[in-house]
Amino acid sequence: MFKKYFLPIICLILLTKCAQQVAPTGGKKDIIPPNLIESDPPNRTLNFTGNKISLFFDEYVVIDNITQKLIITPEADNPYNFKQKGTSIELNFKKQFEDSTTYTLNFGDAIKDYAEKNPAKNLKLVFSTGSSLDSGRVYGTIKDMRSNKPIFDALVGLYPISDTLNIVKQKPFYFSRTDSSGHFSIENAQIKDYRLFAIDDKNRNLLYNAKDERIGFLPQPVNAGSDSLNYDVSLFLSDNTPFRVQRTIPKVNNYTVVFNKGIEKVDVNFMNKDTLPYIVENNQQLKFFNIQPHPDTTYIRMTVTDSLGTSAQDTIKVSFLQQRGKDRQKDPFTMTSIPAQNKPLSKIFDYELQLSKPVSFIDDKSIQLISDSLTKEPLSNFKWSWNKYHNQIKISAKSTAKDSIKWDIPKGSLISIEGDTLAKMLIKHKVLNEEDYGLLRGSVNGADTTHIIVELVDQDYKILQSLYTTPFTFRNIPQGNYFLRLIIDANNNRRWDTGLPSENRQPEKIYYFPDKLLIKANFEINDTNFDLSTVR
Structure with missing residues (x-):
């Protein structure tokens, strides 16, 4: 009986295993992205009146978070759903697009091949609901102001000119993102004047987060006409969020007030004619010390100023924790x-x-x-x-x-x-030992010599030395590679001051010496001169 059924069972198992689908092994990895072979409507179509867009590729594709990655400019208040069918993608919009408008659909890396998830490159579709395509263009380069290095994937946006423009809440009408060289190009825009802003946009929500995103802007409107210039914009941090007390830390010996950002200056007024010693710690917190005698509660009116010169006032109640036991435990004195x-x-x-x-x-x-x-x-x-x-x-x-x-x-x-x-x-x-170090000399020409800061920075842009006059001499420089930069210290406060977008205030200008400097031990470099007449 056992022998009668044993052979058919073995055959059935073998046939089942043979039917299982497994990924092929060996061979070269597919690194070729999918290519668009056709679209409906075709690219650069005029007088488009439909609400469905189809894309056809040369291989099977998948969709990856398209609702976040597909960028439509100008932004269209037109919801859509999508379908993926083998080698094609279909978008169905709820309503027709606005009349006489040129639209650009930039898919980013939202569409990838099925096998290796290689994203389609530079996938963009342009069409017009009118009789012509808008031909406006704005292009340029985005760099970091403090390092002079190009910024990759920065958002560059064109905004309608308005007295109520607020890029914290308002998305750009047209926009682009920078490549690895910091270059950007906004194309097919209406030919008129715009405000241009560039931001880090780390969370890719097309809005400016002043707390931790760099920003740069042009103080005057730009025109997207065919004769537009190549615009260079530098990004900088400008935390203009209001000052506030983030938290307080009461202890027996001290009471610490922690702010939401750095303190440039603080004025303290004791309201009940009592005083407490205090210090500023880490440029972001205020610590009061419990030195007897004083009331159980001390009210303090303080005015705090940040690096932008923005001040805020607040009243706080300082109340120390009650001591337990005979001996007070003190923080270390260091x-x-x-x-x-x-x-x-x-x-x-x-x-x-x-x-x-x-x-x-x-x-x-x-x-x-x-x-x-x-x-x-x-x-x-x-x-x-x-x-x-x-x-x-x-x-x-x-x-x-x-x-x-x-x-x-x-x-x-x-x-x-x-x-x-x-x-x-x-x-x-x-x-x-001075023989173990180098020396660097130079001068600044074509500038108000009472309003300059010359900085020598290392390859990580950490400041090694700062000087405030010309000619300048940097002494005792450890051997290594350095950058030399010049700050136009407009208010003569011996520091670089950032800008304030809400007031259209630009940061103080920074210029870099064009060449990296190799400083050698027991060696002098002379004539590292800035000529501002050629850059202003």
């Missing part, structure tokens, strides 16, 4: 230096000591600069000063050391407002 310990230091130097709490007492005679075993000078011999919050000391000093410079900071020489002190510290620096 100190760092600029330059940091072990960094080389020239014999004539500027120096900073940064402390984590305001200081109530300093013994500037016991804090000493040690140049060698016999040469020790107290801090009181040098020029030094406190900052507004009494937690930063700025020092200008000179040493006769041959090998190393040391700061000897005895225990008890600095006492915080909470009564704690630092442990004995010895901060060491090697004496900088």
Whole structure:
């Protein structure tokens, strides 16, 4: 009986396995994207009156998030549904398109081949509901203002000119995205004047998010006529969101107010004639210290200003947590230096000591600069000063050391407002050997020399040194590659100021020296000159 049914069962299993479909193995991977071979309507059709669009490809295709990736310009308030049928895609719009208008459908990477998901490249369809295609064009290049590098995939938009234009809420009428070289081209636009804005558009919602997206704009309208110029636009961060208290952190010893963005300046007014010591931490939070005696609750009126010069006022109630137990647990009292310990230091130097709490007492005679075993000078011999919050000391000093410079900071020489002190510290620096570093000289021509900042930055655009006069000389430069840039410091505040789109205010201009600079040890580079008469 068993033998009678055994052979048919085995055959059935083998036949079933043979019928299973599996992906073929071996062979070259398909890297060729699908090609559009026909469309209905054909590209550049005139007098189009339909509401259905069909695309036909040379291979099987699939649709990937087309509702997000298909960009129709000008934006059409015309919902659609879509169908995918083997090698074709069909879009059915709810209503007909507006009369006498040229439309561009840019599919991005929404349509891909079935096998390897290679997206169709540069898939775009243009048609007009009138008797001609709009021929307006605007093109140019988008770069980052701080680095001068081209920006890929930035959104460049043309907006109708209006007193109520708000790109935070209003999408562009026409737009394009930049390629890897930062180039953009907006085509088939109506020939008239527009406002041009470019943004990062990280979330690809066609709207400007001031908190974390860069922006650039042209201060004057542009015309999309055939004689339009090649526009260069630089993007910059301009966080013009209103100041607000993001959160508060009450503790027994202190009370911290955290803001939603960086603080440039803060003015504090104690409303009940009480005072509390405070500091600004990380440029984004305000910390008040619980130093008795004071009321249980302290009301404070503060005015906070950001880097754009925008101010906001707020009233806060400072209330510390109640102490539990006999001993109050204090936050550590710490100190760092600029330059940091072990960094080389020239014999004539500027120096900073940064402390984590305001200081109530300093013994500037016991804090000493040690140049060698016999040469020790107290801090009181040098020029030094406190900052507004009494937690930063700025020092200008000179040493006769041959090998190393040391700061000897005895225990008890600095006492915080909470009564704690630092442990004995010895901060060491090697004496900088000028033969291990390079030098760079140059000048700025054709500019108001009282309103400039010349910056030497490394390949990551981190500022190495800043100078404010011409001619300029950068000394003690570590060997490496650098960029040199010039800021036109219009308000002479010795910093770069960003722009404000809502007020049509451009950022301060930045110019780059055209060549990357290779600085070598014990080597000088001269005549790195800026000639602004050729770029303005």
